[in-house]
Amino acid sequence: MLRRGSATVRPLALLLHVRPRGQTLLLQRMAVDFAAEGAFEGAGKRLLRHHGVSLSSGCVRKITLEHAGAIGASETPSGTRGALPARGAEALVAEMDGSMLPVVETGPRGKGRKQRKCHWKEFRLCAAQCRGEARTHYGVSAGEVDEAGFTLARVAARAGWALDTKLQCVADGAEWIQRQWRGNFGTQARFLLDLYHLCEYLAAAKPAHTHRRWLDVQKARLKRNRHDLVLKSLRAFAEPPDLPEEEAPVRAAIRYLSNHAHCLDYAGALADELPLGSGLIESGHRHVLQKRLKIAGAWWLRDNALSMAHLRVLRANEAEDAYWQSIWKKAA
Numbered sequence: 001m002l003r004r005g006s007a008t009v010r011p012l013a014l015l016l017h018v019r020p021r022g023q024t025l026l027l028q029r030m031a032v033d034f035a036a037e038g039a040f041e042g043a044g045k046r047l048l049r050h051h052g053v054s055l056s057s058g059c060v061r062k063i064t065l066e067h068a069g070a071i072g073a074s075e076t077p078s079g080t081r082g083a084l085p086a087r088g089a090e091a092l093v094a095e096m097d098g099s100m101l102p103v104v105e106t107g108p109r110g111k112g113r114k115q116r117k118c119h120w121k122e123f124r125l126c127a128a129q130c131r132g133e134a135r136t137h138y139g140v141s142a143g144e145v146d147e148a149g150f151t152l153a154r155v156a157a158r159a160g161w162a163l164d165t166k167l168q169c170v171a172d173g174a175e176w177i178q179r180q181w182r183g184n185f186g187t188q189a190r191f192l193l194d195l196y197h198l199c200e201y202l203a204a205a206k207p208a209h210t211h212r213r214w215l216d217v218q219k220a221r222l223k224r225n226r227h228d229l230v231l232k233s234l235r236a237f238a239e240p241p242d243l244p245e246e247e248a249p250v251r252a253a254i255r256y257l258s259n260h261a262h263c264l265d266y267a268g269a270l271a272d273e274l275p276l277g278s279g280l281i282e283s284g285h286r287h288v289l290q291k292r293l294k295i296a297g298a299w300w301l302r303d304n305a306l307s308m309a310h311l312r313v314l315r316a317n318e319a320e321d322a323y324w325q326s327i328w329k330k331a332a
Contacts (some may be wrong), residue, residue: 068307088162127160149180205253
């Protein structure tokens with residue numbers, strides 16, 4: 001440390017691009033790397049154990065949330081997709097669904113924890129994957145459903161969506177997903193009802209005195225696009241109209257199957273070697289969002305939860321190097 005008149009000059013700090021009580025970008029990256037996978041306190045302990053650097057859990061939290069917020073802010077605004085290329089991936093599956101995460105709302109400053117309200121907030125995760133590839137592209141949003149639709153379209157574009165791409169979405173019967181699918185992909189894409197979700201209705205409706213392979217027979221019929229035979233089999237066991245809805249699983253299955261008859265092209269999906277279930281997004285919920293954001297005892301402010309969700313998506317997309325290289329270029 002040197003003195004220049006009344007000013008203090010720290011040549012080593014200037015050379016290493018650090019400030020007093022600050023951290024090098026390398027140390028920040030290590031802290032974020034640990035904190036993205038586990039609790040902030042545990043991240044500080046791992047920093048000390050593996051790198052011999054002591055940082056408090058509060059310091060690790062501050063660093064992580066700053067970078068997570070910057071990652072979230074760098075996301076492309078909704079509705080700014082460009083024109084599609086003429087050629088791209090031959091076949092692509094894209095999926096979207098909501099995941100409930102623990103969020104806490106605080107009251108006016110100084111009111112204490114009596115003003116805190118804990119509830120579950122839906123964050124919408126999107127995923128897209130080219131046929132035959134292991135890599136999956138992810139995106140996340142926490143706003144209106146239209147924002148989730150734009151996010152899904154951007155994720156599909158990153159995965160290789162083009163004018164000649166066979167595009168398929170697999171989801172449950174949620175109307176908001178189908179609406180966003182139609183609005184963003186139009187007639188180019190095929191919307192498929194999750195076969196596992198449909199089979200849950202059929203399993204609940206299975207008559208007690210039928211053969212044990214009854215459900216397997218119906219599943220085989222669905223894969224041949226013969227849902228008419230499934231409906232015929234169900235109608236033979238339909239409950240009387242005066243029975244309450246909660247006691248009529250066969251009627252519920254008939255109604256669900258009839259309402260989604262336009263989403264049952266399982267034979268076409270099998271011919272295109274595309275999945276019949278929404279396992280892509282279901283596994284994404286677990287290892288992208290819930291693995292970090294639903295750890296025991298964790299409650300998040302909404303903005304912090306969204307920032308951490310963007311951080312987790314960045315890691316799942318294997319785009320961390322690009323982010324940190326951009327930070328180092330700015331610091332140089």
